[in-house]
Amino acid sequence: MKPEIIQKLKEIVGKDHVYTGKADLFCYTYDGSFSQDKPVMPGVLVLPGSTAETSEVIKLAASYGIPVIPRGAGSNLSGGTLPTTDCIILQMTRMNRIIKIDKRNMIAVVEPGVINGKFQKELAKHGLFYPPDPASLEFSTMGGNVAECAGGPRGVKYGVTRDYVLGLEVVLADGTILKTGAATMKSVAGYDLTRLIVGSEGTLAVITQITVKVLPKPEAEQTVLVAFADLDQTTDTVVEILARGIIPASFEFMDKVCVENIESYIPSGLPLEAEAVLLIEVDGPQKLLQEQIAEIEKICREKGAIQIRSASSVEERDKLWQGRRGVFGAFARNYATILAEDVTVPRDKIPEAVRKVRELGEKYGIQTAVIAHAGDGNLHADILTDERNKEEMERVNQLLAELFQAAVDLGGTITGEHGIGLSKAPFLPLESGVEGMRVMKAIKEALDPQNILNPGKMFGDRSW
Amino acid sequence: MLHDERIEQILYKCNRCGSCQQVCPVYDVLGVESGLARGKIRLVKALRHGELELTRDIAKKLDICLQCKRCTANCPGGAEGDTLIRWGRTESQKKLGVSPVYSLIARILLPRRWIFNTGLAMGKIGQKVIFRPGPNGQGMLPRIPFGLDMRRVIPSLAAQTLKQRLPEVNTVDKPLQRVVYFTGCMANYCYPQVGEALVQVLNHNGVEVIIPKLQHCCGMPVFASGDIKFARLMARENIKVLAEIKADAIVVSCGSCGLALKEHYPELFADDPAMQRKAQEIAARVKDVTEVLTALDYQKGAGTVNEKVTYHDPCHLKNGLKVSEQPRQILKNIPGINYIENEHGRCCGSGGSFSLKHYDLSTKITDRCLQELAATGAEIVATGCLACRMQLEDGIAQQGLNLKVRHTVELLAAAYRAAAG
Incomplete structure (x- = not known):
């Protein structure tokens, strides 16, 4: 990276927010993903403090044609924030204000560096909640969640990130600041630019502000743990529960290998003869849950469950979730x-x-x-x-x-x-086909003609 | 397993998920990967696998870690950030050497009991010359720079050390238990009143307390800096002293001393099975004083202590000795105490010599911790480590907060005194 660029970056964001040391930069050669490639050093790390600063940084990058990789907590699992060449790492974590929680309209406005879990805690004080709950929620950022369209266990009932983003403020590849969507539940004004950017993995724009809809926090939760000796019975159970009009907040499935690993690590009473285990959680008004749980247990018995355990108190629920939460640690031992x-x-x-x-x-x-x-x-x-x-x-x-x-x-x-990132870039055409790739490439070229925003992600270096 | 094999194995337990971001106090302030456990673990991996050459720049990154073990306690995969970073520190001491100040304090002063004692005894007179009284009459400020930050308020050295104040054997009629009290430096030299309170409450509950005269600094400051050779030297001395005394438990009033005895001594002798066995035998008996009390049918109801109290979890006590419920139980059971929990339980920012070397960073961590403690509305912060106490008292003096820091046993001792009238 040329010294003059570093100098200009320092002028934009302040010298305390620009890092050029080798050890500092080496710590940006990885993210949460597994990569078999040699680490590639970025040229500089920059932490902007505002939308205006972000815009100035992008303008500078555009004028020199330098790639920019937007980054939040670096917890993604697809290599979405890995450098592929000399570049600017644009870490958005200083922009971490919750700008507004509007209880009457049930919307909230946040900056991209806000941690999902902290946002949840603030919302809870107002009796509200934001459903997308990726496993990384205690440390991943809202900006990263939007860029990757994060999901989580609650997807079956509540959908994923894209179902909650109403509008965005973003900086385009030439530094232009663009607002998309509206702070309303309905808006059909033009193309849905908001949804275009949600899940675009930093390849189309840098997210600087997010407007989301939020929901009233469910009054209570109840959990059932069911074990089956037959794989098909689990799916039959899931399908049947949904068919009878009960939509649980989550249906966590674990197979035999998980059960064996968990039981040898933190014995939690899962039957070893089980082919699969389902952890079913319902949420909603307390008085409805009892009936729903009774119905779920009935269906499970009909479908041949070999063990059914239910829990409503926080401690009991924690016990049932213990195995699911510990499964990664159980694998990591071996x-x-x-x-x-x-x-x-x-x-x-x-x-x-x-x-x-x-x-x-x-x-x-x-x-x-x-x-x-x-x-x-x-x-x-x-x-x-x-x-x-x-x-x-x-x-x-x-x-x-x-x-x-x-x-x-x-x-x-x-x-x-x-997400696709680097890890799955070679496989995207498998799913999207030639036509899909052509349309996506056309969009990318229209918005980022110099290919400076997170280059190499999503499309890889393949030509098609 | 040999130490080096173990290091290689736990290195692969880190899968870079980033979960340590929610607990790393250094990352909380610096906000960049090189301040985070994940970053430093990656640097250690790069050093071990030849991706990077060790430089002062990298050594400096490995140096900004409090060794609080929060990353280790929180890691879903079982990586041990503190252990891996210490490995990196050991390497950098070997390859890049140590500073003259470190060498003087850690390698000449600390391991030699007589110099250490004489120096600190002279310090009692000398401190009036080189220190001036701190703000609001609390502690002292240095008059001349000698490695301490000029702004830092540290406790005055006690006129009489704990070992001078109390006999070696503090017995009771028909003792139920006999314990050794490993005082650590802080209780002996700076806060002897805590040691006295500890002996009082244990005696009160029928426990005989031995305070071996020949015990010595636990070596934590040397160990945490990666200086394995000198840490072994100091550990060996203490193991010798402690192994000779028959006792049901070895009791500590500082989480860090407890961690050193319980985890680090056995780790230090991983490549020396005979010595490791001795260390493990001692480790198995190490207990925090609140563990000993709650395991006994200790006297709960006593005189009233009318105070609003919150509790600060020392990182080494919570993440090392896994003690956090016991002190809370004791506090809540003292009549008159209005116990208020704090939100997250942050690190105080001390990290032993970390607070001396990185005073500004350390202060920022302390401020965040104190802000949360003060927000409870409590007037007393109880804690279980005197290094935390010193750090918190410095912050309280700097900010002029209306907070006092006390060891849990001091409050229990006060309750017993109140009952006695």
Whole structure:
């Protein structure tokens, strides 16, 4: 990075917010994703304090044609914030104000650096909540959540990030500040630019302000843990519960391998003969929940459950969730590298997808396990491996390529909530086709003709 | 398992998820990856695997860690940020050397009991020459710079050390238990009243307390800086002293001393099985004083102490000894105490020598901690580590807050005194 650019960046954001030391920059060669590539050093780290400063930084970058990588907490799982070349890392975490919580209209306005979990806590004080709850919510930022269109366990009932974003303020690739959407539940004025930017992974614009709709906080929650000796029974149960008009807030699925690992790590009374376990959580008015739980338990029994445990107090619910929360730690004890994939299929295809994961694991000699948000078909196929074993990693790569094809063949998608980034860029055409790629490329070129916003992500370096 | 093998294994437990961002006190202030546990773990990996050469720049990053173990306690994958960063510090001491000030204090002064004692005894007279009274009559401020920040308020050295004030054996009629009290430097030299309170409450509940004269600094400051050779030297001395005394438990009034004895001594001798066994035998008996009390049927109802109290969790006590419920239980059971919980329970920013080397950063962490403690409306902050106490008292004096810091056992002792009239 040229010294004159560094100097100008310091003039824009102040010298305390520009970092050029080698050790500082090396700490931006990774994010939450697993990468087998050699680390690429960024040229400079910049933390803007306002929309105006962000705009000035982008203008400067545009005038020199320097790539800019917007970044929040760096917790994404698809390499979305990895440098691919000398670039500016634009970390948005200083812009962390909750600008407005409007209880009457049930909307809130936040800056991109606000932590999802902190936002939740503030909303709770007003009796409100914001449903998207990625596993990273205690540290990931709202800006990152919007850029990646984060999901979470509550997707089946509440949808994902895109279902809550009403409007955005963004900085375009030439430094222009653009406002999209409206602070209303309805707006059909022109193209839906808001949704275009949600999930665009920093390739179209830098998000500087977010307007979201929020909901009244449910009065209570209740949880049931059910074990089945047969894989198909779990999905039949999920389908039946929904068909009877009960929409649980989450349907967490764990397969046999998860159960075995959990029980050997933090015994929580899960039956070892279970093929799969479902953790079902309903939320809403207290008086309705009792009936719903009774109905759910009835359906589970009809479908052949071998164990049913329910809980309503916070402590009891925590106990039921203990296994689900500890599953990663349980894997980490035995495996050096855990890749959490996120292919997603129509919910009734989950048993088929789980069997496919196992079949591929056996074919390539790789240990797999499946956790899933069963209500919305979002699988987390966990690949339990060791990155130090190069030959095994080669087999992992082959397994993944086949898994992505299988997801598309089942009418699903190669990524439900982690994004394309760098990791899945080679596989996007598999799902989007030539036409889809052409349209996306046209949009990218229209908004970022110099290709300076997060280059290499989503499209990779492939030509098509 | 050899220490180096273990380091390599826990290195891979970090999958860079970023979860440490919610707990790392340094990241909370600096807001950049190189301040975060994840960043420093990545630097350590790069050093071990030859991706980076060790430079002063990198050593400096590894130096800005409080060793609070919050990342370790919070890590979903079981990575140990504090252990990995200490490995990096050991490497940088080996390759880049240590500063003359560090060498004087840690390698010459601390390990030699007689110099340490004489120096501190002379310090009692000398402190009047080199320090002036602090703001609002609290503590002292340095008159001349000698490694301490000129703004820092530190407690006056006690006129008589704890070991001078109390006999070696503090017994009671028909003792139920016999414990060794590992006083640590802070209770011995700066806060002997805490040591006295500890002995009073244990005696009151039928516990005999031995205070071995030959015990010595636990070595935590040296260990945390990565100076394994000198940490071993100091550990060896204490292990010798403690192993000779028959006792049911080894009691501490500072979380950090407790952590050193319980976790670090065995770790220090990972490559020396015979010594490690001895260290483990001691480690198994180490307990915080509140653990000993709550495990006994200690006297709860006593005289009234009419105070609004909150509790500050010392990082090493909570994340190292896993003690956080016991002191709260004791406080809540003291008649008259209005106990108010604080929101997150932040780190006080001390980190031992961290607060000396990085005073500005440390102060910012302290301010955030104090802000939360003050917001409870409490007038007394109870805590279980005297290094935290010193740090919090400095911050309170700087900001002129209406807060006092006390060890949990001091409040219990006050309740017993009130009952006795």
